[in-house]
Amino acid sequence: MSMQGYNVLIVGIGGQGTILASNILGEACIIEGRHVKGAETHGMAQRGGSVESHIRIDGLFGPLIAPKTADLLIAFDLLEALRYSHYLSTQGEMIANRHLVLPTSVYTQNIAAPQEPEIIAALKKYRLCALDADQIAQDAGSPLSANVVMLGAASHALPLSPASLLEAVRRSVPKKTVEVNVRAFEKGRNAGGSCQR
């Protein structure tokens, strides 16, 4: 079924900045005068847990994306990319950070966990762009800007103009970090542009 609007699911680990990323996309929609709906994880679930932000660009109805109807999945962690991969539609695209943080339970309870090459192989059935957002963020001037790097990489797929996204970055990040984040967005956009699709 073709769902109304363009559905973006951002996933990661509590504390990685999924909420700021969702704010930037929402702000870009306001700049372009488009409707937008979203939903996200708050409260205790944020404490290092798996988190998700739903954004429905041109959305008019409910805020939640149904499984297998996301047009774009942006994953700040590779394990979370796999966990939420069933949300992606058959034609959907995935932008994933190669970085992988294993849950503490893996160590405390000796649970088997997939490693990077295995996950990448499993995700190959989707249109995947995997990049080292942590390294690119470091190069941009702050490891905290990895979320904006990911948006830059995703900007090729998003139905929003890069100018609106950049303006939304400027409006949404703390004033002192605008320069770093603009750089992070541009470096991410470059990395996303050279991804094989």
Add this chain to the structure above:
Amino acid sequence: MVEQGWTMEERYLLGNEAIAHACIEAPVDFVTGYPGTPSSEVIDVLRSQEKRSSYIEWSVNEKVALENALAAAWCGLRALCTMKHVGLNVAADPLMTSAYTGVTGGFVIMSADDPFAHSSQNEQDTRCYAHFAKVPCLDPSTIQEAHDMVRDAFALSEEFCLPVIFRPTTRICHSKGDVILGSPVVSNRKAEFKKDPRQYVVIPAHTRILHKKLNEKQSVIKKRLVELGYNTCEIKGKWLVVTSGIAAAYVREILPDNVSFMKIGAYPIDESWLKSFVRKHDRVIVIEELSPEVEDQVRQVAGDIPVYGKKDGYVPLEGELSLPVVAAIMVKAGIIPQNPCPDAVPVPNLPPRPPILCAGCLHRATFYAIRRVFNDAIYPSDIGCYTLGLQLGVVDTTICMGASITVASGIAKSGEPRDVVCSIGDSTFLHTGIQGLLNAVYNNANITVVILDNRITAMTGHQPNPNTGHTACGIESNPVSLEAISRACGVSFVETVDPYDVPSMLEAFRNAKARKGVKVVIARQQCVISARRAGIKRGRFSVALDVCTSCGTCIRFGCPAIEKGEEDKARINDLCSGCSVCAQICPAGAIQREVKR
């Protein structure tokens, strides 16, 4: 009223931010509440305004909050009181009778429901409370509607002279969307309490009359809510879908053109209005979250018309709805031929990533010491970040705020022979823990009470409490002494220790274990998130691989900063906050603070 600069503005906002903005447009004069997901951001937004014309407090609990706000509404001010659904249980006593006394200033009680219990202990439905208390209830289905309803609710409350309950759910409070906002308004209302004992002193002779008046208001309210257009019905065919709240958004997305659509946004529902629309159809299905509140009323007026809903298994009685769930309901009822949402199966057997106590959290260190000293004990606990101690095996019970101490004394008094050690956070202790402590001491229970004192209400987003030292709006205030409260309750053994000092913690617990009666150990250390925000930096720790014996002690400690590396030796990652507890518990002495070169 003085209007400020701008008018209509469109912004991308969290539901709770839009609700807060609506309060500024109303404008509200007096705001109280107790934090609780998903309601907390409303006051957090209001209290962070640079300029404000309202009084704002985080109260010690919901009953206190509601009574404070009620008093302000008795003085003619516009008052808001916020809480989560279970908070309304705590505030239920004043709520029920405030419907009798009524109000003069507009009084809005926001009680946020949490279908699927994303961050709650149950899935109760605030609409039932509104029904029970005989007060109007507004139930938004979109963020824009939430904004508009709250803005108008104060005037509605003044018109009916009754508190109005505003009941958003998680998918409203924590959803985002483009919202059209009005102008902020500065209030110049002056409080004046007009003495009227027949209204405000609910002795039997007065309350009997007040109850009659409340009942007489009901039909007026129902008619007025119809006029105001909160409840709507579009007739399109012989099938009628009745919805409320966020379910309306899911239904709308997939509703065929030839099916009628009714949305309930305000209660009590006018029966004659409801009947007139229901009776125009051959079949009706009611799709709502939580209790069958609308369904019950539809069934009462439907006559011979078949009604589908929760009572015959078409709609789930628990959990939250979603587009795929609503679509499946509509397929089952025969409204749509097939589910438009594709089947999707998550990748199986991935390691779960539940929320976890932060690296360097004082609670983990305290729980570790409790386990070391009381290895075969019963551990009642409470509501807060520390409920995550479940993963560490030191949380045996939680029911509601403050129930750690009472459950502990109940278990001990039952004759259970094992030690009983309960844990409760500072904010929860001040919320409803003190009475339990007083009761346990007075009735000679044998328990150890551990107050996990991080000086803040952390889980809901770091709201200050009377233990923090400043009010909601940042005004300095003397922090209460938990030691003095404990002693005043009659506790003679009160010890305060630093959870980062493992030997002292162990000694305090050993001393407590050796004594009879109620023992209080206050484990005091700043929340690691507050500490980071305050700029406190402690050096990171690392593992000397040649000394590490791969014994796994630090791994089992469960800190997210500690990983298992090569040869099962420990490795400390970037999350390390420098609390030093792992270094103190390492039997080989392999963990040391990193020396900066």
